[in-house]
Amino acid sequence: MSHDALTLDVFEAIAEPRRREIIGLLAGRQATPVNDLVDSLRLPQPAVSKHLGVLRRAGLVTVQKDGQRRLYALNAAGLKPVHDWIRTYERYWSGQLDRIKARAERVAAQKRAGESDESAPHKTDPAE
Amino acid sequence: MSHDALTLDVFEAIAEPRRREIIGLLAGRQATPVNDLVDSLRLPQPAVSKHLGVLRRAGLVTVQKDGQRRLYALNAAGLKPVHDWIRTYERYWSGQLDRIKARAERVAAQKRAGESDESAPHKTDPAE
DNA sequence: TTGATATATTCCTGATATGGAATATACTCC
DNA sequence: GGAGTATATTCCATATCAGGAATATATCAA
Structure with missing residues (x-):
């Protein structure tokens, strides 16, 4: 490397x-x-x-x-960088409310309705 | 690997x-x-x-x-294993008191559950 | 000093990953 | 069908890593 x-x-x-x-x-x-x-x-x-x-x-x-x-x-303490990085995405799976709140931050910038969202943190099995 | x-x-x-x-x-x-x-x-x-x-x-x-x-x-959600693993050690850099408390929790948890996912710290020496 | 212990380092080999280039596949449009 | 676009896959070359074996270094003991 x-x-x-x-x-x-x-x-x-x-x-x-x-x-x-x-x-x-x-x-x-x-x-x-x-x-x-x-x-x-x-x-x-x-x-x-x-x-x-x-x-x-x-x-x-x-x-x-x-x-x-x-x-x-x-x-x-050397693990802190990893922790900080991971924590950025914690809200994306931690719970429904948190996730909606997180999305709201992005959506707020757009202020548009009717967006079809489907990125739920449940595992979709990508069958080939 | x-x-x-x-x-x-x-x-x-x-x-x-x-x-x-x-x-x-x-x-x-x-x-x-x-x-x-x-x-x-x-x-x-x-x-x-x-x-x-x-x-x-x-x-x-x-x-x-x-x-x-x-x-x-x-x-x-796929990042959760990393988050869980990191969280185990978060207390080790967050403070001295937390660290002592963390050890107690860890020992107790190990006595309870034998469930070990791959990323979890393995057997810790109880003699210490 | 000689020997034993504790740890690090070097060399080797097999496995694997990465990016590049070329190609294959799949879909859309005309 | 044929051209063009979007993405995936394959092959190649280079680089790196993990473990094994052997060896080097440092320290302790007698």
Whole structure:
């Protein structure tokens, strides 16, 4: 990817299920050595270290030296960009009233009636 | 990753900046033909169609035939898994007290339900 | 120092994604 | 039917990633 080696995209970082799993594990602890994560994840240590490297460059975890170990801790604030982005669309599914209100903002600009709307957040199965 | 050709991971779908852009464009409109997106994105039409295909298989957009055009609409509800996952960690950056409270909730919820969707944090070590 | 432990890094390989170009499909209009 | 428009699909080339294996680095212990 065309990313700076030092700054990875948070969205890409959390696209990996294993990395989300690591985040979930770190959320419950304060500072966890790599080996504990290796045991929990049942993944070879190099793979875990690589994932931790991605998370660190994405700003999602912090490292702390403790003797020969490296203690990783979650930096949940790094998830804020994703949260902010998602929240923009939360109103589109959160409820009928909210959705109507959201639509009203757009419709207000047009001030026209008789618009046939059908974008309900229910899943329409696109059969080929 | 080895994904079903018909069911793509939402996290992977939104990892692409262009696709997030498409989502942003669709959020403001009701049903948009591909060509409108092509104009807005300044991306060749085949690329746009491919991204739309990914979004559709991930359940984030729906298609609707309109003559020779295909009208795409945002299905924001497809973002809910991401929202739910993120919300789990929202409290970790919102405040210290909230964080303690969050841990209690999480532990309680895990004792109650064994229901685990793929994006949820997996087993947290109870010893801590 | 020697050996063991903890973690990171490098190299390799297979899988996959992206954009580009060309082509295929489907629909509309004449 | 044939031309033109709208969209999808295929093929190609490049890039990247995930995991495996081996190795490198750093620290601790005796």
